[in-house]
Amino acid sequence: MERKIKLKTLNSAITCQICQGYLIDATTVVECLHTFCKSCLVKHLEENNTCPSCLSIIHQSHPLNYISFDRSMQDIVYKLVPNLQEDEMNREREFYKERNLPNPKDIQQAHDNDENMDKINEEKHQESDYHRQDEQVNVCLECSSNNLKHLKRRFIRCSSQATITHLKKFVAKKVLNGMEKYRDIDILCNDELLGKDHTLKFVYVTRWRFKEPPLRLQYRPRIDL
16 A cells, blocks of 8 residues: 655755755765755855764865765655756756856757767667756866877767766776776866766866856876875
């Protein structure tokens, strides 16, 4: 027999402890696994280096490198809360419109010759889901080292949910002739090393928010510290 559960009984698990609203762009602290809205957490970490919930130190100097988008949690929230995803998308478009800023979700026409990031998963080409319905991000990948060759096509357009690891695999396949060599590649934005689990949307919001697209990233051979 099917049992119905009231949404309010789940609120504590799907709401942000900072804004008390339902999670939007759910982002988890890697150290303690507490989850918050991305914008709430990023704003908190501009002045603090601790988890807003348990006060554990995330990182002394670079806490943003130790948080990660939680796609599974966000999917759960959108499925549980009626109309939340649509309402949030409308609010986001209105936000960009009022400030005369380009909305990444509406950028569809630029760089017609860009390679689609789905090619990094060519071994899955039989699958029907290539994330083409996701918000798209235009990226310019530039080589910052003389030890690696340049990409023939620097501009790509891919899902905003693609991670830095996806980009590393893409670059490794193109310039090192083997996707499995992706650990030998570093990806940077504004000369800052990016974490492997960062999504492109997270990088865009935190490193490229007020700059014109495309999102410009650099790749280089890995430097072990």
